[in-house]
Amino acid sequence: MGALALLQLALPANLLLTAAATLRSLLVAEPRRSAAEPRTILLSGGKMTKALQLARSFHRAGHRVILVESDTYRLTGHRFSRDVDRFYTVPDPRSADYPGALRDIVIAEGVDLYVPVCSPAASYYDALAKPVLAPHCDVLHCDAEMVRALDDKHEFTTMAAALGLPVPDSHRITTPQQVAEFDFDTAAAPYILKSIPYDPVNRLDLTTLPRPTQRDTAAFAWSKPISTDTPWIMQQFVPGQEYCVHSTVRDGRVQVYACCASSAFQVNYAMVERPEIEAWVRGFVEPLALTGQVSFDFIQTDDGRVYPIECNPRTHSAITMFYDHPDLAKAYLTGDTPVITPTASSRPTYWAYHELWRLITAPTTVRERVRVIARGKDAIFDWSDPLPFLMVHHVHIPWLLIKNLLAGRDWIRIDFNIGKLVEPAGD
Numbered sequence: 001m002g003a004l005a006l007l008q009l010a011l012p013a014n015l016l017l018t019a020a021a022t023l024r025s026l027l028v029a030e031p032r033r034s035a036a037e038p039r040t041i042l043l044s045g046g047k048m049t050k051a052l053q054l055a056r057s058f059h060r061a062g063h064r065v066i067l068v069e070s071d072t073y074r075l076t077g078h079r080f081s082r083d084v085d086r087f088y089t090v091p092d093p094r095s096a097d098y099p100g101a102l103r104d105i106v107i108a109e110g111v112d113l114y115v116p117v118c119s120p121a122a123s124y125y126d127a128l129a130k131p132v133l134a135p136h137c138d139v140l141h142c143d144a145e146m147v148r149a150l151d152d153k154h155e156f157t158t159m160a161a162a163l164g165l166p167v168p169d170s171h172r173i174t175t176p177q178q179v180a181e182f183d184f185d186t187a188a189a190p191y192i193l194k195s196i197p198y199d200p201v202n203r204l205d206l207t208t209l210p211r212p213t214q215r216d217t218a219a220f221a222w223s224k225p226i227s228t229d230t231p232w233i234m235q236q237f238v239p240g241q242e243y244c245v246h247s248t249v250r251d252g253r254v255q256v257y258a259c260c261a262s263s264a265f266q267v268n269y270a271m272v273e274r275p276e277i278e279a280w281v282r283g284f285v286e287p288l289a290l291t292g293q294v295s296f297d298f299i300q301t302d303d304g305r306v307y308p309i310e311c312n313p314r315t316h317s318a319i320t321m322f323y324d325h326p327d328l329a330k331a332y333l334t335g336d337t338p339v340i341t342p343t344a345s346s347r348p349t350y351w352a353y354h355e356l357w358r359l360i361t362a363p364t365t366v367r368e369r370v371r372v373i374a375r376g377k378d379a380i381f382d383w384s385d386p387l388p389f390l391m392v393h394h395v396h397i398p399w400l401l402i403k404n405l406l407a408g409r410d411w412i413r414i415d416f417n418i419g420k421l422v423e424p425a426g427d
Contacts, residue, residue, distance in 0.1 A: 021386035030384040035062030045117030047073040047419030059083035061329035077391030093122035099129035120198035142292040168236035179221035240301040246316035250335040252289040270348035348376040
């Protein structure tokens with residue numbers, strides 16, 4: 001109820017901003033390009049900002065955009081974007097009906113390209129849908145077996161090591177007893193424990209092992225839901241600066257590339273040049289001839305060495321930095337374009353309501369928050385397309401809060417970036 005009240009306090013200002021932007025768009029026409037070969041693009045993940053950004057990039061390049069999302073998020077504010085031509089709800093990706101529902105939309109709308117903008121829980125199921133859709137349209141996604149391997153943090157590091165790339169020491173853990181009995185004295189300690197299946201709660205726990213006593217170490221391991229069906233990875237903790245990478249690749253050729261300084265909960269993106277990281281990415285995707293959107297998390301040590309933390313075979317929110325790039329759509333549609341990176345004029349992207357929440361909870365950071373907003377660009381708000389900003393914060397998120405309130409269901413935080421409430425056992 002407190003979160004709902006805070007959101008409504010901002011409503012009058014948001015209404016004024018939306019009205020001003022709407023009036024401006026009527027008086028100042030934004031240039032729209034005509035594509036030489038207009039295509040119809042299907043995007044999933046309609047609740048997430050990265051899907052909205054891709055919709056805008058494709059539509060403004062002269063293409064037609066179809067957006068889909070599961071029924072749970074049918075009130076996503078992004079469906080109201082002027083850059084979305086049609087919106088559909090589809091079954092949960094884990095449903096047996098999901099591939100058929102996508103196929104029906106592809107056929108009905110004459111889709112040329114399907115770009116999954118999937119959650120961690122949906123990546124594998126979008127890959128399973130690929131053979132169903134392939135006879136009707138191009139699908140920019142890795143095959144199911146590759147998605148499974150890349151999503152498995154331990155298998156990913158094994159694959160990278162086999163290619164001769166540096167990786168941190170890692171061990172697959174299927175029972176807490178393995179941690180309790182591990183010989184930390186002769187290993188590359190310290191280590192951290194991470195769930196191999198996506199875990200929205202435990203993913204932020206960076207407690208290092210071993211703990212002060214063997215009993216403490218064992219107790220910590222037993223506090224985690226580790227099992228044969230839910231394996232974890234115990235990975236060497238490498239101190240240094242964390243970075244995240246988005247890459248769009250076709251047959252191993254990098255088409256789109258972005259690298260940003262990162263953190264455990266990242267909602268600020270600014271392009272940085274790290275040639276060592278880009279070389280690592282190319283050294284991984286090229287020999288495997290990957291096709292799809294492949295994101296990575298890295299640690300770079302003080303002496304410049306680069307180590308991967310994990311690979312995520314899906315769109316990264318860093319794609320929001322391409323908001324002003326005229327060739328993003330082309331890079332997704334063709335396989336022979338030079339690699340594109342964010343433009344020199346691209347400003348760092350942020351989410352205004354995350355910045356406001358940080359200001360409320362940490363008033364001493366006011367100068368930093370003002371600096372972020374003054375130097376950057378809100379990832380959702382666009383002067384020529386203001387409705388998503390209004391609807392995300394005052395329809396989409398409030399609707400999710402009300403549903404959880406009525407159901408008495410727990411949640412941890414609001415993530416405006418991915419358009420959902422972070423919940424235990426969430427997607």
